[in-house]
Amino acid sequence: MDPIIIRAEGARVTLYPDGPDWQGAPAATLGNFSSKDAAGGRVVLAQALTQARALGIRQLIGPMEGDTWHSYRFITESDDSPPFLLEPTNKPHEPALFTEAGFQPIGRYFSARVALNQTADNPPPAPEGFTITPWSGADPEALFGQVFDLSVEAFSRNAFYKPISRQAFLAMYMPVVPLMKRELIFFATTPKGRLMGFLFGIPNYAEGPQTKTVILKTYASLMPGAGRHLAHAFHSAARALGYDTAIHALIHEDNLSALRSAVEGAQVFRRYTLFGLRLA
Numbered sequence: 001m002d003p004i005i006i007r008a009e010g011a012r013v014t015l016y017p018d019g020p021d022w023q024g025a026p027a028a029t030l031g032n033f034s035s036k037d038a039a040g041g042r043v044v045l046a047q048a049l050t051q052a053r054a055l056g057i058r059q060l061i062g063p064m065e066g067d068t069w070h071s072y073r074f075i076t077e078s079d080d081s082p083p084f085l086l087e088p089t090n091k092p093h094e095p096a097l098f099t100e101a102g103f104q105p106i107g108r109y110f111s112a113r114v115a116l117n118q119t120a121d122n123p124p125p126a127p128e129g130f131t132i133t134p135w136s137g138a139d140p141e142a143l144f145g146q147v148f149d150l151s152v153e154a155f156s157r158n159a160f161y162k163p164i165s166r167q168a169f170l171a172m173y174m175p176v177v178p179l180m181k182r183e184l185i186f187f188a189t190t191p192k193g194r195l196m197g198f199l200f201g202i203p204n205y206a207e208g209p210q211t212k213t214v215i216l217k218t219y220a221s222l223m224p225g226a227g228r229h230l231a232h233a234f235h236s237a238a239r240a241l242g243y244d245t246a247i248h249a250l251i252h253e254d255n256l257s258a259l260r261s262a263v264e265g266a267q268v269f270r271r272y273t274l275f276g277l278r279l280a
Contacts (some may be wrong), residue, residue, distance in 0.1 A: 003066065008044035010036030015048050016066040017055055020162035022106070022183040022276055028057045031065035031072070033094060041097040049101065053279055060277045061106070062098060063090070068155075069172065073109055074098070074249070077271035083217055084247055085179075085206040087111070088272070095273065103275035107159065108253045112266035114215075116239040119264040123236075124126050124228045130188045130196050132226075132233045137182035143172060146195050152218035158275075179205060183241060184214060185235045188226040197221035199230040199265050204247065213245045214238040219257075228260060244271065 001017040010033055018030035030048055035041030052060055066071035069173055071088050074095040083089050135143060148169045155161055184201030199219035203213045220228040235246055248261040250272065 001055075005032075006044055006048050006051060008047060009040045011040035013044050013045040013048050014065070015051055016064075017052075017057065018066075019061055019064065019082065020160040021026060021162065022059050022061055025059060027059035027061050027074075027276070028052055028055075029064040029066055030060060030062035031070070033063045033090070035091065035094060035097065038093050040098060041094060042100065043121075045097055045101045048093075048114045048167065049277075049279070058279055061160065062275055062277075063101065064160075064194070064274065065086075067164065068158070068160050069162075069164050069169070073107070073272040073274050075270060076273040079269045081269060083206060084111070084213070085202060086215070086217065087206075087249070087270075098275045101277070103277045104272045104277035107274035109250055109272040109274070110253060110268045111250055111270040111272075112248045112261050112268045114235075114248065114261070114264055114266035116235055116244055116246055119232075119235045119266075122165055124225070124232055127188075127225065127229050127270070130190055130223055130226055130229075132229050133187055133189065133236065134233070135182045135185035135187065140177045140180075141170065143185075144170055144174065147173075147198055150195055150198060150222065151220055154222055176202075179203075181241075183237050186235060186237075187231050188223065188230055190223075196223040197226035197230055199227075199234050200248075201234045212243050213242045213247060215247045215249050217249055227257065231257075231264075232259065239271065 001188045004015040008011050013030050014032040016029045019027045030037050076095050103104050148166050189198035200217045202215050202217050204213040219230055247265050251258050
């Protein structure tokens, strides 16, 4: 079923009827939420819940633009620093509108900063069974094709996972290619050349072209230990390029990467929440 855009005075939200599963049952999602003020936000949320009930929807997740491949989560705690590149944003009053409507937290996330002169000086033990190499910069479409295959395998066990097509994946990521620096993209491969992990880093161009901050945007691994080595390669390369700060972006509080970020001394500066609602 196609997404349904719902509007009220100064507010809007999109209902995605075919969302991911939540605790083993289908759910719809509410995304693209925007409200000029709390009054308009309450009205549009009430209309969305009415529409969802009319469609027989029993569970709602939000904010989420249909799936976790696209934008999701509210900022619910912040040091008020400017948003970094590709970070989801929202107005401060908006999360409370979801809780007023009956939504409860179902996922918590954070972003943290670390000084590269701190984390790049702590190399892990030598890798066993894989090699870490930077991207050559060649054939980005082939690169993202490999990344898609590994992402499907690595992320399919995650909560709220919903598959997408290879075409849809490439349509999301290929426009980002001009922003990439090949020196900040790494792969973990076996001696036989099988891809077992990847890491995408990107400068925080939201600060301008001369930014000194890099973002550890996404990584996935199918082999224990590969994530730690990918992160160290990223931190070391970023420091060598003249960056001084790394952002560990949008990490689930329960992920191993959350523990690793803390061990490296990263300081949390933003927290995010994903909400869920079971409809009567």
